[in-house]
């Protein structure tokens with residue numbers, strides 16, 4: 001389990017940030033990491049804004065929500081910003097994640113190397129297909145989904161990714177919730193009606209393409 005946040009922490013809880021700002025924090029975080037890797041130590045709001053395509057004023061407002069103010073002529077210290085934004089996004093802690101459904105999408109997710117550095121560790125995957133069970137992909141063991149309830153009790157993961165067909169996604173989600181998981185990243189194209197207190201983020205590339213097509217039509 002991740003460490004419980006310290007109530008005296010200076011960073012305000014994520015719920016106090018507007019959703020668009022939280023979306024931008026993820027972008028800032030990714031780009032700041034890249035710049036730090038390239039050896040850059042400071043950045044100003046104009047540079048950061050131009051990288052993520054927002055105005056310097058928006059960057060300054062977002063970052064002042066973190067209690068961070070850039071120094072005139074110097075800007076912001078990148079490693080400090082990464083720590084602060086990472087704290088808000090939960091990347092300053094380790095999250096144990098399980099994946100359910102190792103089809104073409106799940107397979108690609110298991111092979112993706114970008115989760116670990118943000119604090120997300122895939123600890124197990126589950127599938128019903130005997131051809132896949134007991135295989136290892138991207139260093140993650142695929143376990144029999146019929147044994148999922150017991151394994152979840154053993155592993156007590158924090159988050160789950162659902163990549164099963166839509167028809168079974170709700171059943172899978174209910175099993176995950178019963179096992180104590182309170183955060184689900186759902187790739188199945190269906191709305192999961194779950195009890196209050198469960199955070200669900202839906203990822204739907206088809207809807208994103210629709211949004212893109214709409215934007216292109218309205219340029």
Ligand SMILES: NC(=O)c1ccc[n+]([C@@H]2O[C@H](COP(=O)([O-])OP(=O)(O)OC[C@H]3O[C@@H](n4cnc5c(N)ncnc54)[C@H](O)[C@@H]3O)[C@@H](O)[C@H]2O)c1
Nearest residue numbers: 101102103104105127128145163164165166188203204205
């Ligand atoms: N959100 C997106 O942008 C996006 C993109 C592609 C696919 N999808 C969706 O993601 C899901 C997976 O897509 P895919 O292409 O990998 O499908 P797929 O058919 O290749 O894989 C599905 C996997 O789930 C397994 N499975 C079925 N029932 C299960 C259960 N009860 N428990 C555990 N595993 C089970 C199957 O054995 C299979 O390995 C689908 O719902 C698909 O519509 C979403």
